[in-house]
Amino acid sequence: MMEKKYQILFLVLLSMLAFNCNRNEEYVNYTDANAPAPEQVSNVLVIPKSGGAHLVYKIPKDPNLRYIKAVYETTSGSRWEVKASYYTDTLKVEGFGDTNEYDVKLYSVGKNEKESEPLIVKVKPLQPVIQSAYETLQIAGTFGGINIKLQNPERANLAVVIMQDTLNNGNYTELTTYYTAADNINFSVRGMDTTEKKIAVLLRDRWNNKTVQKKSNIKPWFEKLIDKGSWRALELPGDTYEYVESYPLRKIFDGGFGYCCLFATRNYQLPHTFTIDLGRPVAISRMRTWLHPEAAYGGSHPKDFEIWGANTVNPDGDYVDLPNRIYRDNWQKLGTFKSFKPSGEGPVTAEDRDYALNKGEEFDFEAGIPTVRYIRFKTLNTWGISSGQVQVVIQELTLWGQEGK
Structure with a gap:
């Protein structure tokens, strides 16, 4: 009985093979090699x-x-x-x-x-994006380097080429190139001393069109990386420092990255606040944060937040309005910030993840803010929720500026 089944299966396969061979033999190519070219449109x-x-x-x-x-x-x-x-x-x-x-x-x-x-x-084309974007290009000095801003409302793929005349002979050589399709482009090139630099910037698009160079003499502002050795996590009444699993607040400045080294709060009613003692007064110039290792621009990622500073802290946390996280006058607001998603609205892209998780989101403080020893991070909402109870997760927080005595 089993042999008969195999014989039937063999005959079926043989028939299918013969059918395919016959069909290939009957294929007719209707392309006429001698036909003339078609008429013009x-x-x-x-x-x-x-x-x-x-x-x-x-x-x-x-x-x-x-x-x-x-x-x-x-x-x-x-x-x-x-x-x-x-x-x-x-x-x-x-x-x-x-x-x-x-x-x-x-x-x-x-x-x-x-x-x-x-x-x-x-x-005769209308003005291309590369030219309209170039018209909005701004070059300015910032802490430790130069800052570049321009508008790209059509979200075209652009390369922003930054060059410097290092020999003062009129020959500008490339420092770095920043690739982006963001609508509001705002980035900085760091690691410079405070001597005046001859800087030029041009734009290039994916068709290799280039703008002329925009030149400017820029003098970066002094700053240094703030050492975290003296930082201390404060657990003050009213703060939302209670954490889940093994992710306490102190891990936000331990220098580590990944699931081993993040700070993850419990679910709290917004706004969230946590406080860090920097160990000494600091004039903060900029801050960088690295967020949840896998959830960039997701539920626990802070979207709108404030940074507050003080030189004295009372044991009660200085809260005069706990639900709204309002503090005594010894606290001053140092800045209001919005998380930046390079690709704008829509799905999270590789560029977004690279910025939030590898480079780190960067935030500049205005020059002239007071020197403070204590900072308070106040999350107003996250990318996943604008009100109610939510968790906040941050891998690492780093500061630059000038240390006081």
Whole structure:
């Protein structure tokens, strides 16, 4: 009985193989190698766009037509091709770095890959993103380096190239390049002394278009990394320092990263507060935080928060309005901050995770804030919840500035 089943299965497989072989033998290639090239497109309408244009045309009635092709050169001199099937009557050309007029060649291409004579159309793009972003570019000195700001509302992929004339001979060499598609671009290059620097910045897009250099003489402000050896976690009445599992507040400044070394609170009613004794007075210039190892811009990630400072702390925590976390006058607000997500609204991207978990979110304090020994981190809401009870998780907190005596 078993042998009979195998025989039947063998015959079925043999029949399927024979069917496939016969079907391949019967395949007919309907492409006519001798067919002429299709006619050109006609009635082309050029609709200018930022850095490019939409080309709307009438498709030739030719059964041999396979697709329409546009060939053009951008500002950088690069040659580009764009194709559209015969099911659509529109092509998009892009990558132009200015608003000059360009020739675009349109070809009708047949199933045998024969091309029609080119139909040349004139394209005059609207201002490209790289130029509109460049108009908003700001270069300024900041603590330990230079700060770059610009607007990119269309969230184009941009490379911000920072250069310096280190030999004072007019030759600017690259320091670093910052790649981003954020809408509000704001970053700093650190590690500089306080001598004046000759800095230049240009923008480059994914078509290799470049802006001119914007030059500026910048004098960075003095700062140093604040040593954490004397820091101490305070457990004050009214603070939300109680933690889950093995993640106490002291781990926020232990220099470690990952699940071994984070501070994770219990669920508390917002706003949250915790207090750290820095061990000595500090004039804070900037702060960097690293958040939950896996939940960047998620439920426990602080979104809006304040940093407060004081030089004296009372045993009762100095709370005069506990539900709203209002303090006595010995506490001064040092800054109000909003967590920055490089990609803006929408899903969390690789760029977002790299910023929050590898580089660390960075926050600048205004110059002239008072020197303080104690700081209080007040979380107003998180990315996951704007009110109610919530957990806050922070891996590490680091400060820069000037130490007092």
